[in-house]
Amino acid sequence: MQKIIVIGAAGRMGKRLVSNISESEHLTLVGATEYDASPCIGQDAGILAGVAENGVKIVSDLKSIISQADAIIDFSTGDVLKNAQIAVDNDCSVVIGTTALGDAGRNELQKLASQGGRIVFASNMSVGVNLLFHTVSQVAKTLGKEYNVEILEMHHNLKKDAPSGTAVTLAENVAEARGLSYDDCVHGREGIVGERGENEIGMHAIRGGDVVGDHTVIFATNGERFELTHKASSRDAFAKGALKAVLFLENQCNGLYDMQDVLKLK
Numbered sequence: 001m002q003k004i005i006v007i008g009a010a011g012r013m014g015k016r017l018v019s020n021i022s023e024s025e026h027l028t029l030v031g032a033t034e035y036d037a038s039p040c041i042g043q044d045a046g047i048l049a050g051v052a053e054n055g056v057k058i059v060s061d062l063k064s065i066i067s068q069a070d071a072i073i074d075f076s077t078g079d080v081l082k083n084a085q086i087a088v089d090n091d092c093s094v095v096i097g098t099t100a101l102g103d104a105g106r107n108e109l110q111k112l113a114s115q116g117g118r119i120v121f122a123s124n125m126s127v128g129v130n131l132l133f134h135t136v137s138q139v140a141k142t143l144g145k146e147y148n149v150e151i152l153e154m155h156h157n158l159k160k161d162a163p164s165g166t167a168v169t170l171a172e173n174v175a176e177a178r179g180l181s182y183d184d185c186v187h188g189r190e191g192i193v194g195e196r197g198e199n200e201i202g203m204h205a206i207r208g209g210d211v212v213g214d215h216t217v218i219f220a221t222n223g224e225r226f227e228l229t230h231k232a233s234s235r236d237a238f239a240k241g242a243l244k245a246v247l248f249l250e251n252q253c254n255g256l257y258d259m260q261d262v263l264k265l266k
Contacts, residue, residue: 005030007074011076019049031056033062063086073097094249121258127263130241150218162205213230215229244263
């Protein structure tokens with residue numbers, strides 16, 4: 001059994017991770033953390049997640065429990081890189097689903113991987129979304145520049161970053177397939193903006209209600225339109241992907257991987 005610590009265990013994703021781990025035949029929860037001032041410190045992670053009491057109390061200090069674990073899973077918005085460093089220093093594998101790390105954060109993870117870390121980092125852990133990433137790249141190559149590309153994403157009204165990390169990855173995949181750059185993205189349009197440029201990749205972020213995550217990539221040309229859509233109805237889609245990533249890392253050498261590696265789509 002792989003022994004897991006969930007970072008941010010009292011959050012929306014953290015609770016679903018705890019719940020899914022409780023149902024796993026291959027993973028067991030040995031630790032759970034939250035930020036220092038969280039009112040959930042000291043509470044049972046299982047009860048908070050709506051499953052049976054599991055005896056795992058939520059703590060604020062990852063270092064105090066890291067020796068018990070084989071891996072950490074981190075979807076938090078806190079000290080993600082610091083947590084990863086602590087895990088790597090203690091020979092634990094790392095799965096990160098936090099979306100707002102940016103290029104600097106990815107570079108730091110690459111450094112940790114070169115120091116012996118086994119890390120999976122992905123803007124979206126869903127199996128379906130990663131199939132969408134793969135398919136969008138293939139379609140963008142096949143259809144060519146005569147098809148305009150527009151990307152729409154919708155999330156709940158509590159999401160802090162825009163566009164979503166998933167939408168950014170979709171745009172990067174389109175750009176790479178066409179020899180373009182993410183800088184060719186146009187984020188929304190307002191006023192007299194003129195005709196659409198041939199190399200534009202339209203990006204539109206919508207926020208409202210409790211939407212877990214909807215993403216659509218539109219390929220439009222004269223006479224037809226081709227759309228690829230993924231809709232997540234539960235955070236379990238991301239949690240289950242994260243658990244796959246943990247099991248994948250068990251037999252890997254050090255390195256920085258993503259869900260395309262986990263699903264053998266490369």
